[in-house]
Structures are given as C-alpha cells and as structure tokens.
Amino acid sequence: MNFSEYIKLYKPKINDAIKLIYDKKIKSVKNAFLKAYYSELREYFLAGGKKIRPLLCIATYNAFKKKKDDKIVFPSVGTEFLHNASLIHDDIIDKDNFRRGKPAFHYRFRQYHEIHDLKKIPAEDFGNSIGIIGGDSAFFLGLEAYLYNNFKQDLNVNAIQYYEEVFKELCEGVLIEIDMVNQQNLKIHDYIEMISLKTGALIEKSILIGANYARVDDKYKTYLSTYGKNLGIIFQISDDILGTFGDEKITGKPVNGDIREGKKTCLLIEAYNTLNDKKRAQLNKLIKMPEITDIEVKEVKELFLEADVINSCKNLADTYYQEAKMSIDKLKGVINQSEVEFFEDLLNFVIKRKF
Amino acid sequence: MNFSEYIKLYKPKINDAIKLIYDKKIKSVKNAFLKAYYSELREYFLAGGKKIRPLLCIATYNAFKKKKDDKIVFPSVGTEFLHNASLIHDDIIDKDNFRRGKPAFHYRFRQYHEIHDLKKIPAEDFGNSIGIIGGDSAFFLGLEAYLYNNFKQDLNVNAIQYYEEVFKELCEGVLIEIDMVNQQNLKIHDYIEMISLKTGALIEKSILIGANYARVDDKYKTYLSTYGKNLGIIFQISDDILGTFGDEKITGKPVNGDIREGKKTCLLIEAYNTLNDKKRAQLNKLIKMPEITDIEVKEVKELFLEADVINSCKNLADTYYQEAKMSIDKLKGVINQSEVEFFEDLLNFVIKRKF
Numbered sequence: 001m002n003f004s005e006y007i008k009l010y011k012p013k014i015n016d017a018i019k020l021i022y023d024k025k026i027k028s029v030k031n032a033f034l035k036a037y038y039s040e041l042r043e044y045f046l047a048g049g050k051k052i053r054p055l056l057c058i059a060t061y062n063a064f065k066k067k068k069d070d071k072i073v074f075p076s077v078g079t080e081f082l083h084n085a086s087l088i089h090d091d092i093i094d095k096d097n098f099r100r101g102k103p104a105f106h107y108r109f110r111q112y113h114e115i116h117d118l119k120k121i122p123a124e125d126f127g128n129s130i131g132i133i134g135g136d137s138a139f140f141l142g143l144e145a146y147l148y149n150n151f152k153q154d155l156n157v158n159a160i161q162y163y164e165e166v167f168k169e170l171c172e173g174v175l176i177e178i179d180m181v182n183q184q185n186l187k188i189h190d191y192i193e194m195i196s197l198k199t200g201a202l203i204e205k206s207i208l209i210g211a212n213y214a215r216v217d218d219k220y221k222t223y224l225s226t227y228g229k230n231l232g233i234i235f236q237i238s239d240d241i242l243g244t245f246g247d248e249k250i251t252g253k254p255v256n257g258d259i260r261e262g263k264k265t266c267l268l269i270e271a272y273n274t275l276n277d278k279k280r281a282q283l284n285k286l287i288k289m290p291e292i293t294d295i296e297v298k299e300v301k302e303l304f305l306e307a308d309v310i311n312s313c314k315n316l317a318d319t320y321y322q323e324a325k326m327s328i329d330k331l332k333g334v335i336n337q338s339e340v341e342f343f344e345d346l347l348n349f350v351i352k353r354k355f
Numbered sequence: 356m357n358f359s360e361y362i363k364l365y366k367p368k369i370n371d372a373i374k375l376i377y378d379k380k381i382k383s384v385k386n387a388f389l390k391a392y393y394s395e396l397r398e399y400f401l402a403g404g405k406k407i408r409p410l411l412c413i414a415t416y417n418a419f420k421k422k423k424d425d426k427i428v429f430p431s432v433g434t435e436f437l438h439n440a441s442l443i444h445d446d447i448i449d450k451d452n453f454r455r456g457k458p459a460f461h462y463r464f465r466q467y468h469e470i471h472d473l474k475k476i477p478a479e480d481f482g483n484s485i486g487i488i489g490g491d492s493a494f495f496l497g498l499e500a501y502l503y504n505n506f507k508q509d510l511n512v513n514a515i516q517y518y519e520e521v522f523k524e525l526c527e528g529v530l531i532e533i534d535m536v537n538q539q540n541l542k543i544h545d546y547i548e549m550i551s552l553k554t555g556a557l558i559e560k561s562i563l564i565g566a567n568y569a570r571v572d573d574k575y576k577t578y579l580s581t582y583g584k585n586l587g588i589i590f591q592i593s594d595d596i597l598g599t600f601g602d603e604k605i606t607g608k609p610v611n612g613d614i615r616e617g618k619k620t621c622l623l624i625e626a627y628n629t630l631n632d633k634k635r636a637q638l639n640k641l642i643k644m645p646e647i648t649d650i651e652v653k654e655v656k657e658l659f660l661e662a663d664v665i666n667s668c669k670n671l672a673d674t675y676y677q678e679a680k681m682s683i684d685k686l687k688g689v690i691n692q693s694e695v696e697f698f699e700d701l702l703n704f705v706i707k708r709k710f
Binding site: 025029031033034037089092093095116118119120121125126128129130132133135136137139140141143144147153154156157160161164167168171172174175176178179181182261262288290 | 380384386388389392444447448471473474475476480481484485487488490491492494495496499502508509511512515516519522523527530531533536537616617643
C-alpha cells in the first residue's frame with residue numbers, strides 16, 4: 001500500500017481514536033468553559049495535518065504482522081497528541097497566530113476573549129494562558145493512548161518509557177534551537193544534532209512504539225530507528241528550504257520567518273560555511289539585527305543563493321535519504337511487502353514535498 | 356511521628372531522589388545550555404517547599420506496612436514534579452516573578468538573558484519561552500518516578516493512571532479559576548469544586564499513589580481520599596486568607612494580588628453573599644476594574660471585614676477539618692499509630708498555618 005492509500009484507510013480511524021479521547025473528556029465535565037475548551041482542542045487536533053506519526057506507528061505494527069488488526073490504532077495516536085501539544089506551545093513561543101491556515105490554539109482563545117468581551121485580563125494574556133494549559137492537557141491526554149487499550153501492561157509501560165524519553169528529546173531540541181540563535185561558528189553537524197532531537201526523535205519513537213506493540217526483535221529496531229530519524233531529518237531540511245524559498249500559497253505558512261528570527265537553519269549554516277569572509281560578515285550583520293526590513297531579508301536571500309545553499313541542503317538531505325533507503329532494504333523479506341511500499345513511498349514523498 | 360519528625364527524616368531522602376533524576380539528565384547532555392537548564396531546574400526544585408506531597412505518599416505507604424522500607428521514596432517524588440511544573444507555568448500565567456522569596460523559574464532565564472546580553476529575542480520572551488519548556492520538562496520527568504523503580508509493573512501503571520488523572524484535574528481547576536474571574540453569582544459550592552480540582556486533587560493523589568504501592572484495600576482508600584481532598588481544601592482556604600490578610604514577612608508572598616487580579620477567593624464569594632445590595636454593588640464595581648489603586652484595595656478589604664469573611668472562611672475550613680479528622684479516626688487500629696500521629700499533626704498544622 002502506498003502512502004496515500006494508507007492515509008485513506010487509516011486517517012478516519014485515527015481521527016475516531018482522537019475523538020474518543022476528547023469526547024470522554026467533554027462528556028465528563030459539566031462546566032461550560034471546560035466543555036468549550038476540550039471541544040476547541042478536539043477541533044484543533046482534527047483540523048488538519050497528515051497524521052504521519054500515527055500512520056508510521058500503524059504501518060510498523062502491520063509490517064511485522066501476518067494478520068493485521070486494528071488494536072494498534074488507539075495507541076498510535078499518543079505521539080500525535082505529543083506532536084500537537086508541542087505545536088501549541090511552539091506557537092506561543094514563536095508568536096505565530098496561525099497554523100495550517102487556521103488560528104493557532106492560543107489565538108482561538110484570544111478570539112474567544114474578544115467575542116465574550118472579557119475585561120479583567122488582557123486578550124493576549126488570556127490566549128497565552130489558555131494556550132499554555134492547552135499544551136499541558138494535550139501532552140497528558142496522549143498518555144491515555146497507552147493507559148487504556150487492549151495490549152498487555154508490559155508493552156504499555158515500554159510505550160510510556162518511549163513517550164517520556166521522546167518528550168525529553170523534543171524539549172532538548174527546542175532548547176538547543178533557542179540557544180543556537182546566539183551561537184557562532186556552528187557546523188552542519190550541530191544543526192543535524194538539533195533537528196534529530198527536535199524532529200527526528202518523535203518520528204523515530206512513533207515507529208518504535210509500533211514495533212514495541214508488535215513485539216519486534218531488537219535486531220530489526222536499529223533499521224527502523226535509522227529510517228525514522230533520517231525521515232525526520234529530511235523532513236526538517238525541506239521544511240527549512242520551504243520556510244525561506246517555498247510558495248506561501250502551497251505551504252500555507254508565511255515565508256521568511258526563520259530569517260527574521262535569526263534561526264540557525266541549514267540554509268544559514270551552509271551559507272556561513274561557504275561564503276568568503278567579507279560576505280560572511282555581511283550576512284552575520286544582517287542576521288544579528290533585532291529588527292530586519294524586507295529589503296534586508298531580500299539581501300539575506302541573495303547571499304543564500306550566491307552560496308548555492310538550496311543545492312547543498314538538497315545534497316545533505318540526499319545522504320540521509322540514501323541511508324534511510326538502505327535501512328528499508330535490510331528489512332525486505334522480513335517485513336510485509338505492502339509496508340515496504342509504504343515506507344519507500346513516504347520517504348520519496350518527504351524528499352520531494354512542496355508543502 | 357509528628358509532621359516535623361517526618362520532615363527531618365524524609366526530606367533529605369526526597370531531595371536525594373529529586374537530585375538523582377536531575378543528575379542523570381545533567382550527565383546525559385553535552386550541550387552547555389542544556390546543562391545550565393537542568394541545573395537551574397534542579398536548584399528550583401530543591402530551593403524550598405515543605406515537600407508535603409512526597410511526605411504524604413511516604414506516610415501513607417508506611418501507615419499500612421508492618422516493616423517500613425525506603426523503596427517508596429523514589430516514586431513519592433512524582434507528584435512533587437507535577438506540583439513544581441504547574442507552579443512554573445502558573446508563575447508565567449500570573450506574571451509572578453518571585454516564588455518562595457526566590458526568582459520564579461522563568462524569571463531566572465530572564466536574568467540569564469540579561470547576564471549573557473542576548474540581543475535577538477527580548478528578555479521577557481526568552482524567559483517565558485524557557486519557562487514554558489521548563490514546566491513541560493518537569494511534568495514529564497515526574498513520570499520517571501514511576502517508570503524506573505523497584506515496584507511491579509502493574510503498580511507503576513496504576514500510579515501513572517493517577518498521575519494522568521490528577522494532571523487533568525489540576526488543569527481543569529486552573530481553567531475554572533481563570534473562567535470564574537468573569538462569572539457572576541458564584542456560590543461557595545462553586546469555589547469548593549474549583550479548589551478541590553486545583554489543590555485538593557494532587558494532595559489526594561499523592562496519598563492514593565502511596566496506598567497503591569502498599570496495595571491498600573479499596574475500602575480504606577475512601578477515607579484516605581477524603582482526608583487528602585479536605586486537607587487540600589483547608590490549605591487553599593487558608594492560602595486565600597493569608598493572600599489578603601497575611602503578613603508578607605512571614606508568608607514571603609506579596610499580599611493583595613488576589614484582589615488586584617479579581618480572583619474569586621472564598622473571601623470574595625463570602626463577602627458577595629453576605630453584604631447588602633448596596634455594598635455588594637460597591638464591591639462588584641471595585642473588583643471588576645481592570646486596574647485598581649491602593650486606596651481601592653483598602654476599600655475592598657474594609658468591605659471584607661464588614662462582612663466578617665475571615666470568620667466565615669475559618670468556619671468553612673473547620674467543616675472540612677472535622678470531616679478529615681473523622682476519616683483518620685476510621686483508620687485508627689488499621690494503620691500504624693505513628694502515621695495516625697503524622698496525619699493528625701499535619702491537619703492541625705495546615706489549619707493553623709501562618710505561612
């Protein structure tokens with residue numbers, strides 16, 4: 001089954017599992033504000049996204065099973081909760097009011113504040129407060145995927161260990177990224193380390209949680225792990241490219257945010273390490289400015305193009321692509337052919353994606 | 356053993372368990388900023404607080420054991436992580452820069468920003484960002500208390516279910532409190548419901564987690580649960596009284612914050628329900644103002660005193676005190692005498708506390 005066939009078959013089931021968790025909460029509370037809060041969280045979760053993490057968990061489980069079953073769908077949504085929870089907090093940190101073309105979670109409550117004409121707290125503070133708690137709730141609700149399902153307790157404890165471990169990695173990735181804004185002389189190796197934590201780890205753990213529930217032998221987990229981490233790395237590299245050179249109409253995200261925030265993307269690091277001293281100093285000066293004009297953003301992009309960073313970043317992604325492909329090759333004959341197809345197709349989708 | 360004997364014996368052990376969890380993290384990371392981050396979290400956790408939640412967990416476990424052992428100390432710190440994590444996020448939400456007479460966690464990173472002269476991000480945003488992630492980290496690190504210990508897996512899964520459940524209750528309590536600022540005609544019943552979630556639930560769950568590890572029979576859990584919830588309720592009622600009429604020098608917290616923020620404390624609700632129409636309208640007008648002067652704060656306090664709210668709140672606390680005491684009485688003969696003493700002493704400490 002290719003990637004889009006997998007989406008077609010499993011996305012409705014994944015959404016049902018998410019609904020189940022939220023509907024239980026909505027039903028359990030009497031307070032009108034809490035009902036509105038959980039409903040908004042549910043809507044935010046269902047509003048969009050390709051559900052790549054649950055799909056990977058399901059596909060890995062299926063890959064090792066002679067007979068498929070849907071028991072894996074419920075625990076597969078755990079990492080989707082973690083992912084969305086971290087997006088909710090990220091959007092507050094980055095002051096991004098929109099996500100997937102719709103209002104960010106905290107921004108929904110800024111709007112709620114305006115509709116209800118609440119006077120005592122400023123609208124922005126109100127939105128951020130509910131957003132902080134919203135992320136917290138979602139992080140924890142993800143645990144329900146492992147606490148209330150039809151698998152044995154030892155498998156659930158292992159899954160929670162992965163969940164806790166990956167949460168730590170994700171936080172560390174975000175922290176290193178924040179710190180990197182103020183660091184000099186970074187190498188591409190530092191960047192790869194950061195995105196492995198920020199993006200690679202959760203993709204990897206979604207796969208390993210699927211493998212855990214299928215009781216996959218440790219010797220195969222190494223290949224799965226490499227595939228997952230690399231898929232995440234490729235995803236982040238193309239995210240960086242699209243964040244500066246993508247088409248807003250296709251990506252649904254405003255471009256140039258990374259340049260404005262001085263984020264150490266692969267584009268910036270490659271440019272630093274390719275340009276001559278004079279041009280590097282010029283780039284450095286532009287990036288370090290607390291406020292940057294549109295003309296200056298354009299200058300940065302011209303320096304990027306001069307350093308041919310799109311190609312060097314695509315080459316970088318290709319190294320990880322080859323390694324991921326080799327890992328799947330090693331699993332051929334061990335896992336079901338229909339999931340070989342899924343893993344390969346997803347890999348090709350990620351390296352070619354325009355959105 | 357009375358409360359202070361328990362503190363003397365177990366607080367160093369509790370602190371060691373907290374250190375163990377953080378030191379493992381500090382050791383595992385190479386990045387200098389991450390090392391600073393985990394060290395700051397560790398220091399924040401160890402800086403103060405009576406460690407009431409771990410103590411209650413330990414005492415409950417000990418209460419049902421013929422022979423005491425220290426196995427319970429490690430899992431007892433889980434709810435302390437949850438508690439501190441929620442304080443970290445609360446302080447961002449409430450814009451409180453100090454806690455226990457020391458800088459709040461997010462404020463420590465605002466100071467870090469100033470020391471390191473970071474230019475790209477404003478100091479306040481930097482502090483809040485690290486604070487949001489800091490709370491997230493701490494929430495999750497608490498899970499390690501249940502994932503890596505010497506108890507059986509089924510007991511650990513039960514403990515994690517309590518942890519997830521109480522986290523949900525805590526979030527709901529905070530959300531209801533935020534929403535109550537904009538609600539009218541509240542009864543003391545609404546207040547009790549809110550503080551049961553915000554404060555009572557975590558005290559209760561700390562106890563139930565201790566009971567879980569001691570495999571306590573369900574019939575005794577009801578009494579433990581009532582004791583815990585009521586202890587939390589009494590704690591919050593006296594917190595409200597001290598927050599407006601306490602001595603800053605003793606509590607270490609600035610007074611009048613609740614009045615300024617329009618928080619629906621028991622004082623305010625009792626005053627609303629006691630004062631005549633004219634005075635109630637006057638109080639309402641003062642509380643609803645987005646900004647309130649020192650003179651107006653004083654007016655509010657005078658209206659509180661006119662309504663004799665300190666006494667009515669003390670009477671309210673006393674109802675919960677009696678019920679908690681009865682629950683302990685029911686356990687006499689079942690649990691060890693030294694823990695009967697602990698539970699009773701703690702209850703008396705909480706109802707009489709000045710800080």
